[in-house]
Amino acid sequence: MSYVLRRVGQAVLVLALAYTAAYLLLAALPGDAVIARYGSPELGLTPEQIEAIRQSLGADQPLIVQYVRSIAGFLTGDFGYSVASGAAVSDLIVTALPPTLTLAVLGLALAVLLAVTIAFTATYGAGRALRRVFRGIPPLFVSLPVFWIGIILIQIFSFRLGLVPVIGANPVQALILPVITLAIPIAAPLSQVLMRSIDEVREQPFVAVVRARGAGTSWLLWRNVARNALLPTLTMAGLLFGELVGGAVVTETVFARAGIGQLTAQAVANRDTPVLLAVVVISTVAFVAINLVVDLLYPVLDARLRSPRRGRGASSSPAASGAATAAAERAVDELVDAEVGVPAEVGRAAASPAASPAASEAARGGTR
Amino acid sequence: MTVLATTAGLAGAPGPAPQHPAPAPDRGVRWGTLLSRAGFVLPALVIILALLWALFPGLFTGQSPTETVAPALQAPSAEHWFGTDATGRDLYARVVYGASQSIVGALVAVLVGLVVGTAIGLAAGALGGAIDEVLMRVVDVLLAIPALLLSLSVVILLGFGTTSAAVAVGVTSIAVFARLARSRVVSVRVTDFVEAAYGSGGTFFGVLWRHILPNSLTPVIALAALQFGSAILQISTLGFLGYGAPPPTPEWGLLIAEGRNYVATAWWLTVLPGVIVVLVVLATNRLSQALRGGDAA
Numbered sequence: 001m002s003y004v005l006r007r008v009g010q011a012v013l014v015l016a017l018a019y020t021a022a023y024l025l026l027a028a029l030p031g032d033a034v035i036a037r038y039g040s041p042e043l044g045l046t047p048e049q050i051e052a053i054r055q056s057l058g059a060d061q062p063l064i065v066q067y068v069r070s071i072a073g074f075l076t077g078d079f080g081y082s083v084a085s086g087a088a089v090s091d092l093i094v095t096a097l098p099p100t101l102t103l104a105v106l107g108l109a110l111a112v113l114l115a116v117t118i119a120f121t122a123t124y125g126a127g128r129a130l131r132r133v134f135r136g137i138p139p140l141f142v143s144l145p146v147f148w149i150g151i152i153l154i155q156i157f158s159f160r161l162g163l164v165p166v167i168g169a170n171p172v173q174a175l176i177l178p179v180i181t182l183a184i185p186i187a188a189p190l191s192q193v194l195m196r197s198i199d200e201v202r203e204q205p206f207v208a209v210v211r212a213r214g215a216g217t218s219w220l221l222w223r224n225v226a227r228n229a230l231l232p233t234l235t236m237a238g239l240l241f242g243e244l245v246g247g248a249v250v251t252e253t254v255f256a257r258a259g260i261g262q263l264t265a266q267a268v269a270n271r272d273t274p275v276l277l278a279v280v281v282i283s284t285v286a287f288v289a290i291n292l293v294v295d296l297l298y299p300v301l302d303a304r305l306r307s308p309r310r311g312r313g314a315s316s317s318p319a320a321s322g323a324a325t326a327a328a329e330r331a332v333d334e335l336v337d338a339e340v341g342v343p344a345e346v347g348r349a350a351a352s353p354a355a356s357p358a359a360s361e362a363a364r365g366g367t368r
Numbered sequence: 369m370t371v372l373a374t375t376a377g378l379a380g381a382p383g384p385a386p387q388h389p390a391p392a393p394d395r396g397v398r399w400g401t402l403l404s405r406a407g408f409v410l411p412a413l414v415i416i417l418a419l420l421w422a423l424f425p426g427l428f429t430g431q432s433p434t435e436t437v438a439p440a441l442q443a444p445s446a447e448h449w450f451g452t453d454a455t456g457r458d459l460y461a462r463v464v465y466g467a468s469q470s471i472v473g474a475l476v477a478v479l480v481g482l483v484v485g486t487a488i489g490l491a492a493g494a495l496g497g498a499i500d501e502v503l504m505r506v507v508d509v510l511l512a513i514p515a516l517l518l519s520l521s522v523v524i525l526l527g528f529g530t531t532s533a534a535v536a537v538g539v540t541s542i543a544v545f546a547r548l549a550r551s552r553v554v555s556v557r558v559t560d561f562v563e564a565a566y567g568s569g570g571t572f573f574g575v576l577w578r579h580i581l582p583n584s585l586t587p588v589i590a591l592a593a594l595q596f597g598s599a600i601l602q603i604s605t606l607g608f609l610g611y612g613a614p615p616p617t618p619e620w621g622l623l624i625a626e627g628r629n630y631v632a633t634a635w636w637l638t639v640l641p642g643v644i645v646v647l648v649v650l651a652t653n654r655l656s657q658a659l660r661g662g663d664a665a
Contacts, residue, residue: 264517
């Protein structure tokens with residue numbers, strides 16, 4: 001219980017700090033938004049009129065008052081008004097959210113499908129050549145610019161092959177290419193982590209035991225390896241959400257789809273800081289919430305984390321190291337591990353007689 | 369001791385077992401070394417070429433990147449390798465001259481992340497206590513805001529342009545560098561040789577500089593190489609969205625954005641600059657893997 005409370009408290013703290021940082025970046029530092037919008041000589045407003053606008057918007061108050069007010073506003077769902085259009089930011093977001101959610105959910109589903117296919121083929125596929133090819137896919141996917149994927153897909157499927165109409169596509173057709181575009185950059189890190197954890201799990205002694213008792217490859221894969229390999233993948237959820245948000249901005253711009261991403265891109269182009277602030281804050285809340293859920297679910301899903309007294313069993317598992325670490329941090333460490341290969345080196349650099357897993361264990365346990 | 373420890377990780381650390389099939393008879397081995405050598409030399413060549421493009425673009429093309437030299441929208445030919453764009457500029461020249469934008473931008477971005485992030489991580493790991501707690505909360509905040517949104521917020525603050533785009537991308541990598549540096553410091557700090565260094569009269573900063581920093585740096589450098597590729601990608605994304613260098617600057621992302629209106633008629637305007645971006649990023653990622661001694665599968 002105290003673990004739950006501590007994690008929730010930590011999440012609230014990070015949110016408060018993130019809000020403050022975003023507010024400083026987007027509301028306090030950029031200078032006078034009222035002058036920026038109404039100050040141009042073309043509008044012909046007198047200084048008194050500008051002062052009146054300022055008062056009506058509450059911009060004449062000291063910064064700290066505005067800051068507290070904006071927090072109160074965000075807590076009650078009032079995100080202020082767009083500088084560019086004057087519309088309420090909450091209305092803009094409510095209108096833009098459904099298409100983006102559709103895109104994101106479908107993109108994520110396709111990404112998971114792709115990642116699982118790639119990871120399983122790369123680790124258990126028939127033939128070394130096939131496995132090598134599939135192992136090469138995620139590094140390639142990581143290196144593709146998202147906007148370029150979108151443009152190339154339009155070029156191939158719309159213009160060369162004529163499979164998806166460019167103009168007058170029905171809603172389903174209009175979703176196909178954006179969903180693929182969004183899925184590719186998300187599938188890449190997902191399959192990398194999945195592959196790595198499958199590799200890790202199948203080195204464990206219990207796999208040999210299960211095999212010795214007569215289990216076939218597919219039984220082993222689905223019943224034992226997949227279940228254990230999915231746990232580290234879960235920590236990626238928050239990171240993937242960040243990728244989804246970034247991907248949505250680019251994808252919606254490339255395909256000219258209405259949505260949160262398009263809204264964000266326009267907000268930056270128009271220097272519409274209230275809109276960008278709202279998008280940043282909402283995404284951050286979602287990110288922190290996702291990580292909180294993952295953290296709270298982790299002990300439920302991984303039996304090794306349930307009773308701290310059985311420390312020996314727990315300390316030999318890669319998953320257990322996360323007990324004290326927040327999911328967000330663990331995901332980053334996981335990714336860095338995968339790409340920079342820290343654990344392997346820790347064992348060597350520390351020049352300790354301990355085996356590599358134990359050393360990496362100590363390193364990661366030590367991070368928090 | 370220090371030297372041994374830092375090079376140990378670099379010198380052919382074996383990757384995960386499945387990537388290293390047991391060495392087959394002689395022929396297989398030779399094929400393996402040949403392949404792995406090609407896997408190192410090719411990316412290195414790509415990077416060197418890109419660097420040369422960035423430093424001496426005039427050596428690789430005689431044409432101007434911003435002047436009209438030919439009829440508009442010509443397909444690639446012997447005279448114009450990558451074809452010409454909508455205003456008749458030579459696309460190859462624009463890509464070559466664009467290298468400096470992307471590569472200098474990526475260097476700035478990595479430097480921002482490396483210096484600020486490593487400083488935070490070193491301070492947090494070496495000092496510990498309340499400072500550690502505060503710094504790591506700052507890092508948590510940087511992690512909590514989705515990367516693109518964070519860089520967009522920085523761009524809106526600094527204004528559009530090559531440098532601000534580079535700094536914006538750099539800010540997003542601070543958190544990763546900080547966490548990596550801190551975890552390395554924490555793990556090195558408890559080793560016997562650091563204790564011995566303290567025991568033989570080392571001061572805090574002396575030990576930090578002589579022992580902890582060198583032993584923490586190898587993975588940080590490998591991460592920097594990796595971040596370089598991803599910085600090129602992110603800078604080109606900002607350029608594509610129109611927040612980077614203003615036209616007619618030949619920035620890679622901007623080139624693709626400009627070619628976007630002609631996808632139906634002039635494929636080369638989007639395909640060829642994109643292929644260059646992908647090749648450079650792929651090469652950087654491979655080199656980063658080679659740097660840490662892993663077999664890039």
